[in-house]
Amino acid sequence: MNKLLYIFLFFFCLNSFGQDTLSVNKTDTVAVASKFSEKDILVDTTKIKGRSFADFKEKYSDSDFDYETKNKEKNAWDRFKEWLSYWFNRIFSLGSDEASMSVVELFLKILAVIVILIVIYLIVKAIMNDEGRWVFGKSSDKKVIHYDEIEKNLHLVDFEKLIKEAVKTGENRLVIRYYYLWLLKKLAEKEVIEWDIEKTNSDYLYEIKNEKLRNDFAYLSYLYNYIWYGEFELEEETFTKAIQSFEKTIKTL
Structure with a gap:
């Protein structure tokens, strides 16, 4: 019985304290609000000068201002080199795709040089007169008589x-x-x-x-x-x- 009485008194005191605190807060808010009016609010009347940026997008269209990571699309040449790299790696067991691609790049450069030399050979051979002979020909050691x-x-x-x-x-x-x-x-x-x-x-x-x-x-x-x-x-x-x-x-x- 005494325990129930103590519990009742505890909740009664707690409820009375909460109501007193709420009453004080409301009183303070009303008092502060009554001291200020709309006239006391300062309004900034400074005129803001608008600014325009001509050709804004054109000036910042360079790749240096492109912060999005985009994957480069592979063309037919890139796919051909990958295909060639795959077979090089498979035939010669180069170990990695990077090593295989390096070998492919070197191979293509050598092939390009050979093609250029062949083209030069054919051009020079075509413009040689009929009395002369190409330096690699069978008659290159013969005296040319004009x-x-x-x-x-x-x-x-x-x-x-x-x-x-x-x-x-x-x-x-x-x-x-x-x-x-x-x-x-x-x-x-x-x-x-x-x-x-x-x-x-x-x-x-x-x-x-x-x-x-x-x-x-x-x-x-x-x-x-x-x-x-x-x-x-x-x-x-x-x-x-x-x-x-x-x-x-x-x-x-």
């Missing part, structure tokens, strides 16, 4: 060999030129004419005493001028007849 050098060294030239080479390459006009120079060489060796690089065909014609040979030389000179200096396509029939005429005269010397 057109002007042939006339200067007429007595040293093997025209039969030059004619065969020109026939193989299909240079019919050049074949006729070689035949004509060969004819001059033969005439000079037989002392029918006196060879001089400054002389003209007419000069040689007047030096030939034999009438038949002079007529043959005049005709062959005409063929040579017509074919060598003529800007036209040489027909096979004309080419064959010209060769026969040159060989017939040369054999008589």
